[in-house]
Amino acid sequence: MSDLVKIEFSAIKVGKPLPWPVFDGTGQMLLKKGYCIDSESQIESLIERGVYRTGSTSLDEAKSVKAQIVSPFCELGAMTEMLKKAFKELFDERPSAVGKLNIVCERIIEICSNDPDACIAAIHLYSKDPSPEEYALYYAILCAIMSPKLGLSETQNKQLILAALTANIALQPYLEKLNTFKSQLTDKQRTLVQRHPEQSIELLAKVGINDEVLFKIIIQHHETVDGKGYPREISESELLQQSKLLSVCEHYVALVSKRAYREKSKTNEALREVYRRASKDATEALYLIFIKTLSVYPPGTFVRLKNNEVAVITKRPSKDESYQMKAILSPRGGPYAGCFSRDSSLADHKIEETVQPDTIPSLNLAELWGYLQ
Numbered sequence: 503m504s505d506l507v508k509i510e511f512s513a514i515k516v517g518k519p520l521p522w523p524v525f526d527g528t529g530q531m532l533l534k535k536g537y538c539i540d541s542e543s544q545i546e547s548l549i550e551r552g553v554y555r556t557g558s559t560s561l562d563e564a565k566s567v568k569a570q571i572v573s574p575f576c577e578l579g580a581m582t583e584m585l586k587k588a589f590k591e592l593f594d595e596r597p598s599a600v601g602k603l604n605i606v607c608e609r610i611i612e613i614c615s616n617d618p619d620a621c622i623a624a625i626h627l628y629s630k631d632p633s634p635e636e637y638a639l640y641y642a643i644l645c646a647i648m649s650p651k652l653g654l655s656e657t658q659n660k661q662l663i664l665a666a667l668t669a670n671i672a673l674q675p676y677l678e679k680l681n682t683f684k685s686q687l688t689d690k691q692r693t694l695v696q697r698h699p700e701q702s703i704e705l706l707a708k709v710g711i712n713d714e715v716l717f718k719i720i721i722q723h724h725e726t727v728d729g730k731g732y733p734r735e736i737s738e739s740e741l742l743q744q745s746k747l748l749s750v751c752e753h754y755v756a757l758v759s760k761r762a763y764r765e766k767s768k769t770n771e772a773l774r775e776v777y778r779r780a781s782k783d784a785t786e787a788l789y790l791i792f793i794k795t796l797s798v799y800p801p802g803t804f805v806r807l808k809n810n811e812v813a814v815i816t817k818r819p820s821k822d823e824s825y826q827m828k829a830i831l832s833p834r835g836g837p838y839a840g841c842f843s844r845d846s847s848l849a850d851h852k853i854e855e856t857v858q859p860d861t862i863p864s865l866n867l868a869e870l871w872g873y874l875q
Contacts, residue, residue: 506554510577510609514545522555524548546584550601573873574613574620578628578639581606585635585667589674595708607663610639614646619801619817620871621647626802627814627867629759629766634670634677637755642666644751651791652743658715662744665719669748672701696732699724715742723748727783743788750776750792769796769803770856799825804859808852809833812859813844816871825853828870830863837863841870 506525514520524533532553539545584602591599614621625640632640645666649659670677676694680687687695703717722745725731727738757772767775773793780789797818799805804814810833817826824847830838844851 505556507556509549509553509555510580510612514539514548525554525556527552527554546587546602549605573868573871574617574624575867575871575873577609577613578624578636581609581639582633582635585638586633589635589671592668592671592705592709593675597709599709600711603664603667606639606667607642607660610642610646610663611659614643617871618647620867622796622800623802623814623816623867623871625755626758626769626800627865629755632759634674637677637759638667638670640755641669641748641751644754645748648747648751648792648795651795652747652788654744658744661713661716662719662748664713665716665723665744666748666751668706669702669720669723670698671705672698699733715744718742719744719748721745723752725749738783746783746788747792750779750789753779754792766858768856768858769800770798773798773800797825799853799856804857804862805853806855806857807844807850808854809850811844811851812857813851814865814870819846827851830865831859841865 506527506529509524520533520535520537520539523531523535524537525531532548539548585606588599588602588606591602621643625643628636629640642663645662646659649662654662673680673695676691680691680695699721703720706717706720719742721734722736722741725734725736725741725745727741727746729735729737754772754776757767757775758769760766773796776789776793780786780793783789799815799818801815801818804812805827806812807827807829811829812831812835813827813829815825815827819825824845827844827846828841829844830841832838846853
């Protein structure tokens with residue numbers, strides 16, 4: 503069959519009839535349309551095997567399938583759950599964790615390729631109290647979006663994304679407590695933090711992963727250009743650009759995420775901090791690429807317009823285009839019943855400033871980014 507389309511794990515639900523027959527990669531039917539999946543483990547085994555459906559035959563069906571499959575906002579919840587299971591299996595030293603990590607890695611590459619603006623927005627709009635798994639996903643999403651800008655190969659891209667997902671795995675049981683810690687770390691906590699890159703590698707090795715470049719990215723992602731990082735205080739000349747990129751991505755996500763001891767930074771403040779960091783690195787190009795790729799107003803940023811509306815950025819400009827936005831608050835500050843498209847090239851919709859509204863109305867993010875429900 504030439505019209506087979508890969509099925510993502512968010513498209514299959516326990517207890518609900520399949521909306522299409524399911525095939526393997528050779529076109530052999532595995533499950534009939536209407537079959538009910540009875541467990542999460544059955545879904546996982548199907549996805550790990552690689553399953554497909556036939557392509558849509560009608561425009562309405564095609565739109566429906568697209569809305570269900572490619573919306574990052576639909577995928578992130580499912581990826582978070584799979585990553586949580588993968589982390590547990592890593593700690594249990596179960597090799598099945600590798601398959602789950604690879605699935606999440608592939609999905610990140612696909613959604614970031616299909617709709618990078620929505621993926622970036624998810625980081626900013628879901629960053630109030632991220633779980634350890636969500637933090638890992640956000641690092642990986644930024645790495646996947648930045649990777650092509652650095653000219654990394656497909657293999658290097660996958661190594662980098664897998665590193666982003668697992669570099670802090672050894673800290674995973676302690677992250678929530680560390681993120682809410684308001685005083686200085688104890689000596690025991692500091693030792694735990696400084697050793698976690700090496701311990702993360704040990705966990706990966708125990709389930710059969712043996713990739714020297716992957717391990718090197720993980721070991722180096724907290725090293726610094728001044729040679730004062732950890733765990734090995736290596737020199738700048740030894741640092742991989744993948745390691746430096748992961749470090750920048752982690753730093754940026756930390757800045758735009760709320761912690762117990764501080765509010766989240768606005769995107770312009772976080773980008774300013776990245777630029778300040780670039781001034782300390784002789785090879786500043788990586789940081790400038792990061793800033794340019796996100797743009798002055800990254801997707802998911804709230805901005806005040808010339809007409810005093812508050813809008814959320816939905817699309818970065820390309821070439822001579824303008825920012826695309828959705829107005830969510832009226833000039834008087836009240837929430838709109840719905841959302842309205844705005845274009846920053848129009849006088850009334852010129853962006854005045856980045857804001858962080860005190861109250862944000864409930865937003866249907868999939869609808870804001872044009873996905874049908």
